[in-house]
Amino acid sequence: xxxxxxxxxxxxxxxxxxxxxxxxxxxxxxxxxxxxxxxxxxxxxxxxxxxxxxxxxxxxxxxxxxxxxxxxxxxxxxxxxxxxxxxxxxxxxxxxxxxxxxxxxxxxxxxxxxxxxxxxxxxxxxxxxxxxxxxxxxxxxxxxxxxxxxxxxxxxxxxxxxxxxxxxxxxxxxxxxxxxxxxxxxxxxxxxxxxxxxxxxxxxxxxxxxxxxxxxx
Numbered sequence: 768x769x770x771x772x773x774x775x776x777x778x779x780x781x782x783x784x785x786x787x788x789x790x791x792x793x794x795x796x797x798x799x800x801x802x803x804x805x806x807x808x809x810x811x812x813x814x815x816x817x818x819x820x821x822x823x824x825x826x827x828x829x830x831x832x833x834x835x836x837x838x839x840x841x842x843x844x845x846x847x848x849x850x851x852x853x854x855x856x857x858x859x860x861x862x863x864x865x866x867x868x869x870x871x872x873x874x875x876x877x878x879x880x881x882x883x884x885x886x887x888x889x890x891x892x893x894x895x896x897x898x899x900x901x902x903x904x905x906x907x908x909x910x911x912x913x914x915x916x917x918x919x920x921x922x923x924x925x926x927x928x929x930x931x932x933x934x935x936x937x938x939x940x941x942x943x944x945x946x947x948x949x950x951x952x953x954x955x956x957x958x959x960x961x962x963x964x965x966x967x968x969x970x971x972x973x974x975x976x977x978x979x980x981x982x983x984x
Contacts, residue, residue, distance in 0.1 A: 830945075
């Protein structure tokens, strides 16, 4: 009976590793606005792909007020001179993960009246069809035109080699949003070879247990 319990427990003890898929602090751009598509000081420059009609700054308001705020560079997503300004990060490889993730990022709104519901977040596995991730309404009123850290826990994302994450400013009047310190974390799925080695090791322990039990009898 103990052997059966051991085998059952073994099946549920496959090692899983929490890991950072990527983190991006936007680096240290010049004070002048730089289009995201031509900016070359991304933390993940050459690894991830950054597109959109938003710009990178390091002038006020740089990120502050939350744990891990990096200051310096941030992405400004304004409604002027272009409506529906966006930032798209692609080439995110999630294929080795179990599909459940935690996404965090610093977010800033320029007015106290905005609740951030017109800043939309979405993901895509093909860069064409995007699925929204709802951003909860944020506090309004005095002192709320500031940075805050938004956390999305246990969200389901496609496990693909080229995941897109997109932030879009959908305000129909002037509104400035900004994002910084973007991080995506997930759980790595063990490779088959690792699982087999784990299983063989566990069965070896089971065999020793049975031999000792027989000798004891």
